[in-house]
Amino acid sequence: MALSTSDAPAAPVLAPSAAGVTLPAGELKPAEYMRLARALRESRNPSLRAMRVAVLSSHTLGIVEPFVSVEGAREGMAVECYFGAFGQFEQELADPSSGVHRFDPTALVIALRPEDVDPDAVVRYHATGGKRFEALADELCTRLGGCVALFRERSSAPVFIANFAEPSILPLGIFDAGTTSLTAALARANDRLRQIAAAHSGVVIWDYAGLVRSRGSAEWTDARLWSLGRIAVAATHQPALARHLARTIASATRAAAKCLVLDLDNTLWGGVIGDDGMEGIALGDDHPGSAFKAFQRRVLSLMDRGILIALASKNDLDVVERVFREHPEMLIKWEHLAAVRINWSPKSINLREIADELNIGSDALVLFDDNPVERAEVRANAPEVGVIEVPADPLGYERALADASYFDQTSLSSEDRARSDSYQQERRRREFGQRFESVDEFLRGLEMVVEIGTASPSTMGRIAQLVAKTNQFNLTTRRHSEAQIAAMARRSDGRVAYLRLTDRFGDQGLVAVAILLRRGNDAAIDTLVMSCRVMNRRVEDALMAYLVGEARAMGCRSVVGDFLPTKKNGMVREFYPRFGFTRVAEEEGVTRYALDLRTATVEWPAVIQRSGTP
Amino acid sequence: MSFDERLRLVFASVLGIDASTLTDDDSSQTIAEWDSLTHLNLIFALEAEFGVRFEAEEIPELMSVRAMRQRIPREIDGAQYV
Numbered sequence: 001m002a003l004s005t006s007d008a009p010a011a012p013v014l015a016p017s018a019a020g021v022t023l024p025a026g027e028l029k030p031a032e033y034m035r036l037a038r039a040l041r042e043s044r045n046p047s048l049r050a051m052r053v054a055v056l057s058s059h060t061l062g063i064v065e066p067f068v069s070v071e072g073a074r075e076g077m078a079v080e081c082y083f084g085a086f087g088q089f090e091q092e093l094a095d096p097s098s099g100v101h102r103f104d105p106t107a108l109v110i111a112l113r114p115e116d117v118d119p120d121a122v123v124r125y126h127a128t129g130g131k132r133f134e135a136l137a138d139e140l141c142t143r144l145g146g147c148v149a150l151f152r153e154r155s156s157a158p159v160f161i162a163n164f165a166e167p168s169i170l171p172l173g174i175f176d177a178g179t180t181s182l183t184a185a186l187a188r189a190n191d192r193l194r195q196i197a198a199a200h201s202g203v204v205i206w207d208y209a210g211l212v213r214s215r216g217s218a219e220w221t222d223a224r225l226w227s228l229g230r231i232a233v234a235a236t237h238q239p240a241l242a243r244h245l246a247r248t249i250a251s252a253t254r255a256a257a258k259c260l261v262l263d264l265d266n267t268l269w270g271g272v273i274g275d276d277g278m279e280g281i282a283l284g285d286d287h288p289g290s291a292f293k294a295f296q297r298r299v300l301s302l303m304d305r306g307i308l309i310a311l312a313s314k315n316d317l318d319v320v321e322r323v324f325r326e327h328p329e330m331l332i333k334w335e336h337l338a339a340v341r342i343n344w345s346p347k348s349i350n351l352r353e354i355a356d357e358l359n360i361g362s363d364a365l366v367l368f369d370d371n372p373v374e375r376a377e378v379r380a381n382a383p384e385v386g387v388i389e390v391p392a393d394p395l396g397y398e399r400a401l402a403d404a405s406y407f408d409q410t411s412l413s414s415e416d417r418a419r420s421d422s423y424q425q426e427r428r429r430r431e432f433g434q435r436f437e438s439v440d441e442f443l444r445g446l447e448m449v450v451e452i453g454t455a456s457p458s459t460m461g462r463i464a465q466l467v468a469k470t471n472q473f474n475l476t477t478r479r480h481s482e483a484q485i486a487a488m489a490r491r492s493d494g495r496v497a498y499l500r501l502t503d504r505f506g507d508q509g510l511v512a513v514a515i516l517l518r519r520g521n522d523a524a525i526d527t528l529v530m531s532c533r534v535m536n537r538r539v540e541d542a543l544m545a546y547l548v549g550e551a552r553a554m555g556c557r558s559v560v561g562d563f564l565p566t567k568k569n570g571m572v573r574e575f576y577p578r579f580g581f582t583r584v585a586e587e588e589g590v591t592r593y594a595l596d597l598r599t600a601t602v603e604w605p606a607v608i609q610r611s612g613t614p
Numbered sequence: 615m616s617f618d619e620r621l622r623l624v625f626a627s628v629l630g631i632d633a634s635t636l637t638d639d640d641s642s643q644t645i646a647e648w649d650s651l652t653h654l655n656l657i658f659a660l661e662a663e664f665g666v667r668f669e670a671e672e673i674p675e676l677m678s679v680r681a682m683r684q685r686i687p688r689e690i691d692g693a694q695y696v
Contacts, residue, residue, distance in 0.1 A: 030659040035627035063651055224670040228654070235658035 021045060023074055025389060033239065037066035040073050048078035053249060054105035056084040056092060056147075057162075058116035059232040063225075067242030074243075075250035075405060086230060087116070089143065093150035101154060107249050108151055111162035111208065112140060113232065114189070125171040125182045133182065137189040141196060148200045156483035158252050160245075161197060162208035163190045168217045201460065202483035204252050204410050211244045251408035255469040257386055258360050259308040259338065260299065260407070261351060263369035264315055268296060268332065270394065273319055284329045291394035296331040298398045306416030307407055308338035308358060308423060312350040312367070317342040338423045347374050348381035358423075359532040361471055361568060366406045370394075413462050415509040425505045426533060432505070443537060443607040447504040450539065451611045452546045455489040455496040462510045463498055470529035471568040473540075475561060475575060478527050485515070488526070493518035495550050499543050501534055508534055512543050516550055522594070523551030525561040528575075535571075538605040544579050545604040552597055559595045560584075621683060624663050628656045641678035653677070660686065 021039045028036070040048075051072065055061050062083040072079030082103040084092045089110065092100045100108070114136055115122040121136040148159055164186050170176035176183045190209060197203040212220050215237050222234035233241050265272045269292045270282025282289035303309050309332065313320065320342050324334040339357045341350035347367070355362035366386035367378055375387050386406045390397065409416065429446070436442035455463050464482035471477070480488070489496040499512040512530035516523050525547060530540055551559045561576050576593035577583075580600050585592040595602070604610065615623070626633035629647045642648040648656070657673055660666065664686050668676065676682050 030655065030662045031624045031627035034630075034655060034659065038630045063654055066655070224668075224673065225654070227670055228673060229650075231654070235661065 021073070023070065028070070028239070030235065030239075033070050034066045036073075037069035040069050040078065045073070045078060047076075048073055049076055049253075051077045051079045051107060051249065051253070052082070052103060052105045053079055053107045053109060054082040054084065054100045054103055055109045055111065056089050056100065057109075057111035058087050058113050059111070060086055060230045061111060061233070063229075063231055064233065064238045064242050064245075067239050068246060071239070071242040071246035072250070075246045076254070077246065077250055079246070079249075089147050090150065093147050096154065105155065106157050107160065107253070108155070108157060109160045109162070109206065109245065109249075110144060110147055111206070112144065114140060114164055114186075115167055116230075116232075122167060122182065123169075123171065125185070126180075130180065130182075130185055133185050137185070137192065141189070141192045144193070145196050145200075148196070148203055152200070152483065156202060156481050156487065158249075158481065158483075159200070159203045160206040160248060160252070161193060161203060162206045163193050163210075165209040165212035165220075166217050168219075168221055201464075201486045202481050204248070206245065206248050208244075211241060215240055247405045247408060248410075251405060252410045255364070255471075256409050257307070257366045257406040258364040259310055259354070259358060259366070260302055261310045261312050261354060261365050261367050262299065263367075263371065263374065264311065264313040264320060266370045266394070267368060267390075267397075268292060268299075269323075273323060274315060278323060278327060281323070281327075283327065288394065289329065291397065293329055293331060295394065295397040295401070298401055300331060300336070302401075302407055303336060303420050304417065305407070305409065305412060306419035308360075308420060309336055310339040310341070310354050310358070310365075311337055312341045312347055312354065312369075314344050315342050336420070338420070346381065347378050348385075351378060351382050351385050359472075359535075366404070368397075368401065411461060413465060415462055415465075418507075418509060422506070422508060422533065425508075429503075429505055440607060445504075446537070446607075447609075448537065448539070448607065449502045449609045449611050450542050451500040451502075452497055452543070453500075455485065455498060459498050459510060460486060460489075463496065463513050466510070466513045466529050466531065467527060470531065471566070472532050472571055473530040473535065474566075474569050475528045475572055476526065476564045477566050477569060478564075480515075480527065488515055488517065491517070493554065495547075497543070497546065497550070499530075499539065499546075501539055512539060514543055514547055516547055518554055518556065519560070521557040522560045523547070523554055523556040523558070525559065528561070538607055540575075541579075541602070541605040542608050542610070544602045548595065548597070548602045556597065558597055561593050563591045563593070565589060617687065620663060621660075621679075621686070624659050625656070625679065628652065628659050636679060638680040638683060639678070641680075643677075648677075 021036065021043045023036065053068070065081045068079055068081055082100060082105065084100055092098045095101070114133070117140065118132070118136050120127070121132040125133055144161055151159060166183060166186060171182050178184070193205060197205050219234060220237060221232050225231040225234060262268060270288050271280055273281055283292050284290065285293065299309060321334060324330055324332070339354045341354055343350065347369070351365055351367065352362050355365055362382060363384035366388060367375065368388050368390060369375055370390050378385055379387055388400055388404045390400055432445070433442050436445060460482060464485055467480055467485060485496055488494050495516040497514045497516065498510050500510045501508040511534045513527065514525060515527040517526050530543070548559055561581065563573060563576065565573065579595065579602050581593035581595045583591060584594045622633040622636055625631065625636055629645055629652065631645060631647065642653065657668055657676070660682065661668065666686055672685070676685055
């Protein structure tokens with residue numbers, strides 16, 4: 001899901017230092033958080049994305065505000081918080097003049113703990129054989145669903161619902177793991193929360209339970225803070241909570257990075273291949289090679305999520321390729337790599353080349369390199385690239401990769417999972433293309449079939465994702481949230497259309513989205529985005545032919561489209577003129593084009609077949 | 615840094631005041647920023663800075679610089695800091 005902020009950055013800003021506030025890496029003392037939070041508030045750093053976060057909770061969370069400010073800034077956001085009085089959910093959300101609505105949040109967090117609402121249902125779980133807790137879970141789920149609906153009447157901002165964490169003391173003590181346990185009942189309640197999130201657009205589960213589990217439930221609450229001010233989070237865990245929340249909100253409102261670029265020596269294996277040779281490098285099941293093997297497995301788990309894997313290393317290509325092909329302990333294979341730069345050029349140059357080759361922005365790259373000098377070179381010469389701070393001990397590599405927020409995805413679509421396959425298909429397509437004399441002959445040979453349809457619940461997630469993430473083939477770069485897109489799809493005078501492409505090499509998935517809205521006698525193209533990997537295949541011609549047909553069916557006299565230039569969408573500057581649109585206005589950098597339907601049309605491209613819509 | 619400097623730095627960071635203006639007579643009565651939530655931030659910032667631990671019943675009592683200055687060294691290595 002995405003949010004309607006301006007051009008969302010692909011990578012978090014880990015150490016913004018504009019306007020005089022430098023955020024040190026690593027752990028900070030509480031007093032330093034307070035000082036930095038104040039400095040951030042006063043500096044109003046314009047390079048940070050403004051976020052107004054409203055928090056409604058059943059326990060006091062206001063105390064974490066300075067921590068959220070600092071951790072938000074580490075994720076590239078200038079966070080302003082509003083905390084509702086604890087326990088006031090429906091009142092705040094129903095009343096249009098309430099604090100939360102006056103605050104006009106860009107994100108809403110609802111953190112409800114069952115034990116705050118009915119302590120007996122939790123602590124004395126077995127007094128009713130769990131029935132009272134089940135009733136409470138029912139009530140809470142209904143209330144949360146109702147809260148989302150109330151909020152949606154006035155706002156399409158994303159909503160984050162905290163799931164239910166295990167309390168520090170469990171009713172069955174150390175045996176609270178069986179079928180009749182509170183632990184099992186909490187897991188069932190969290191399943192229901194997932195369903196509520198899935199049923200509403202723009203609702204994300206904030207994994208509060210996972211946070212408490214990873215930090216340890218026993219010390220999560222400090223009895224002093226609880227008794228003094230109904231504060232459920234111990235001071236020692238407040239920075240971690242703020243970091244977790246900031247990461248969650250940031251990731252839901254920006255595009256995730258797309259490619260992990262890896263160094264080789266002392267990153268994927270121990271030692272230097274050029275000096276130590278195939279037999280000399282450390283990689284396998286025993287220490288120290290085990291740390292590298294474990295790291296490789298972790299890298300592949302990112303590939304499973306659709307993140308591309310690339311290499312940038314100062315080495316000899318033949319030697320390196322042989323390790324990937326022949327070393328029995330290598331988990332990452334040569335075929336897994338989307339791009340390879342093995343040479344003696346500076347890393348920053350190699351990284352930009354990799355971005356070009358993969359047709360993604362270099363700000364969608366993240367470097368993992370054990371060498372601090374290389375990291376510094378990239379930070380200096382390609383500052384848009386994400387750079388992970390790598391610990392000296394390889395045993396810490398897995399954790400460093402997991403703790404970096406660059407690849408955080410709120411949800412995983414089937415397109416994400418298939419992406420690395422599709423890059424392999426793309427290599428085969430390129431080889432296929434070399435056999436043809438003319439472009440048209442090649443395109444016919446691809447046997448392309450497109451399906452065009454209007455948004456449905458099953459396609460909405462991917463549609464919203466494309467709208468949120470597409471930077472280059474994007475005419476207007478309007479970052480509509482999933483909720484906003486759903487609202488447009490419901491309009492009778494609008495169309496949210498998607499295009500799915502299949503060819504002889506496989507299914508390319510849902511690769512383009514267009515939003516057409518009626519404005520008087522015009523059909524206005526509000527949004528038109530397409531994945532760059534299907535460029536130059538006349539797919540956009542098919543989409544335009546469809547839109548023109550729809551505009552005609554709506555009884556419109558012309559189709560109107562805007563081009564809003566950004567740093568990245570130069571490739572579509574001449575998009576509308578190509579289809580015979582004429583320039584009708586230019587205002588504040590926005591160029592408006594129109595196609596008069598009485599005199600002009602756009603033909604369906606002969607090299608593409610259209611399949612029936614399901 | 616001396617005990618006094620560290621103490622002043624925590625107060626200045628949490629309350630957003632000039633460390634040099636702070637006196638032992640300052641309290642939640644004299645410093646507007648020192649409200650009940652900030653008081654808790656102050657308490658836990660001091661715990662983290664000096665490795666001390668305050669009991670629940672004394673937290674609401676430590677409402678002045680003097681009270682905290684007298685309280686903290688009892689737990690840390692007094693000879694070194696006072």
